[in-house]
Amino acid sequence: MASLEALAAAPLKRKVSRDDVTLGAGLGVLAAWLVVSVALPLWTLLSKSFQDRDGGFNGVANYVEYFANPSLSQSIWNSVWVSLLAAAITIVLAFVYAYGLTRSCMRGKSAFRMLALIPILAPSLLPAISFIYLFGNQGILKNWLFGLEIYGPLGIVLAEVFYCFPHAVMILVTALATADGRLYEAAEALGASRLRIFFTVTLPGIRYGAISAVFVVFTLVITDFGIPKVIGGKFNVLATDVYKQVIGQQNFEMGAVVGMVLLVPALLSFVADRLVQRRQVAQLTARAVPLEPKPDPLYDWGMFAFCAVVAGMLLGVIGMAGWASLIKFWPYNLSLTLDNYAFANADAAGWSSYFNSLQMAAAAAAFGTFIVFVGAYSVEKSRAFALARAVSQFLAMLPLAVPGLVLGLSYIFFFNDPRNPLVFLYGTLTILVINTVAHFYTVSHLTALTALKQIDPEFEAVSASLKVPILKTFWRVTVPVCLPSIIDVFIYLFVNAMTTVSAVIFLYSTDNKLAAVAVVNMEDNGNTSAAAAMAMMIVITSAAVKLLQAAVSTVVVRRTQAWRRR
Amino acid sequence: MSQAKTTYLRIDRLFKRFGSFEALKDVSFTIDNGEFICFLGPSGCGKTTLLRAIAGLDVQTSGRIEQAGRDISVLPPSERDFGIVFQSYALFPNLTVRDNVAYGLVSRRAGRAAIEQRVAELLQLVGLPDSGPKYPAQLSGGQQQRIAVARALATSPGLLLLDEPLSALDARVRVRLRYEIKSLQRRLGITTVMVTHDQEEALTMADRIVVMNHGVIEQIGTPMEIYRRPATPFVADFVGAMNFLDGAIAGDRKVRFGGALLDCPSAEGIPAGAPVKICLRPEDVAVRNLGSGTPNRVSVSIADMVFYGSFCRASLKGEGGGEITADFSNNLMRDLGLAVGQRLEVALPPDRILAFRAA
Structure with missing residues (x-):
């Protein structure tokens, strides 16, 4: 009887506390931010692709027109095969490299690990410029190609391999590092040969990581704009089509259609990656024993040689751009000069693009880190507002599936609409900041969430029992404990803001041109050496910030994190 | 214990549902002032759910909870009167022992000297007078546990809640701390509720034990009653x-x-x-x-x-x-x-x- 009676009544609701209000406000800010910076622009893009030039609904007419135009639909095939080829080469190289890092006793592992990440510091434009200097019409190694043309698919694939290499290595190192040593001992005890162990234990163990790496690299290549723009020549791909349609021909509707097409592979790879990751987690049990590679001089030195060659090529590509940026008049006068760094000679904006980038990156890193942590904390800790939490979670994951180019395009449609009250942001540095934070939101959000999940879930309960407001505990405990992750997110946003070009290429105005955009412009105008110089400035800045992070981590973090030591 | 027995906590017909799962089914009992009560049962029996309902961390689906005559059924934790110690202790790792213990005192805007005095008093009480400047990671598990108790007691709450406070410790330390917590509780006379799945812990520490299974109370009684005269076959089987x-x-x-x-x-x-x-x-x-x-x-x-x-x-x-x-x-x-x-x-x-x- 009692049970029935209790069932009939509405469940009790806890009285709203000050902490509930605080978390609700945080969640509200997050949801509002994600709706404005992600959901509404993408929605505008989607609807634009179904509209005619006057804004009337015309169904799938734009799509029909797109697929009927052979020069446009040809780009799909071009994009796909180039991306597949680049992904295949990248994965093979990255696999052997990662295998050397994790499964051999070669010397210099930590140096190789760092060298593999060097391409992350550069905008994707840089390898393209380097390959022009190496194999272009006036390239120093031009005859190595036996008459093949670097401008086109060949150049795109080479540059993309450089650009995607670190991403593939990171994923594969993680996959290879989570091996259970007991499986290898069992296989050896059963008398399996090295080759058989490789095919029956190693490969099955990393299959999810390998699949994930293929998808990530494929998506990076197909959505990259900088490389095909610089070195693609007359070879059309989806990413450059969007740019041509929108900037060249002012055909926004067709640009929206190409953007939607570009969204498909990215979305697919996003979904696949999620599925794969879910499975990978279950692979390693808590009782697994880490695999310790055994020394084997011949094999170890073989691995060393391979990694040295690959790392040498990575350095060579960066070095080529650096060297070219210091050459007086390529290829006729090879004496060194700093003239190319006098950017005013090559581009009206001069050095201001660089300082704009610094300002934009600092603002994006500061604002982004703030909203990311406050947002992740509100999502993680609030128990009420289930709908707002679910929506925020979804929208926070979405940017990972949206290529920068598509996001940038959607910002034009959304923020340049005179009916939008936020139209005043259009053409300002602020919109570049908003766009950059939104573009790189997912990884930052996941980093913050992971850090928050690692701390004791009862801190808030304890502070409530002690009548301490949750905001104070957030500031006094959560933030200091998460400081290393907060710094990681800050640096991640800063470096990406410095190097990204795909989204902001649509959004800059002449008053606030960014360094990476200046690289594109100067290269377009034939000032390749100045473009190389600006690209080098970006590399130097990113590298300096990374070094600064290392310094900060050892000095400041040591001082504030004394409690971590026993 | 010399004071007259008065009801301090009244649990009245508590139900808790998670979806279609009933975690608490019509749970009612009272706790007297100064009593040490253990909720004992296997995992999933509802004992932690009941504790979290008393703390206001997860409010019951229906039913009433009264503390010192006040209806606290739907109050958030911050408006209830209790100190809590979790299995993980949830000590703030970046704060010193002194700052952990003083955490709840600072927000009450007590004077600096008063806070220092209270912290010293509490550290003395739990037998760790010199640990103030240390960080939690520098203490042993048993020491951390005692600091967690000191922090929970700092604001002089009327009710102390202990959620499996000893289960993360070595067997030997556990036995010693049982005795220490119990004697501390006797000295302070603070009404205490402890959740445990360890029958020995419940038998040695509690004034009365609430044995739970599948969301219902199987028996309430003194340790001797529970052991000697189990009311149901479940209690007979679970204890001893x-x-x-x-x-x-x-x-x-x-x-x-x-x-x-x-x-x-x-x-x-x-x-x-x-x-x-x-x-x-x-x-x-x-x-x-x-x-x-x-x-x-x-x-x-x-x-x-x-x-x-x-x-x-x-x-x-x-x-x-x-x-x-x-x-x-x-x-x-x-x-x-x-x-x-x-x-x-x-x-x-x-x-x-x-x-x-x-x-």
């Missing part, structure tokens, strides 16, 4: 070792077990012929000083013995059928020269056997 012997009611306060007819006062009210489980603790099987007047004598032989250190657990085969587990002390073994295969007479004392109707 217990024989469950098959038998049947054979008349007024009599049960038949194998070939024997046993006096069993607790069988009163169960109709004749009904099958029952006869419960008896292994240590209650009597061997010494049996006379012709001793009731409930059974002839058995020792089928097997397992050495447990301070005693031996023996399997006894009844001559009329049935198997009884009995614990024999080392003294008894030596004095009577007990060995496997030996035949002997044992008695099952009537006041120690319980009959439950077989399900």
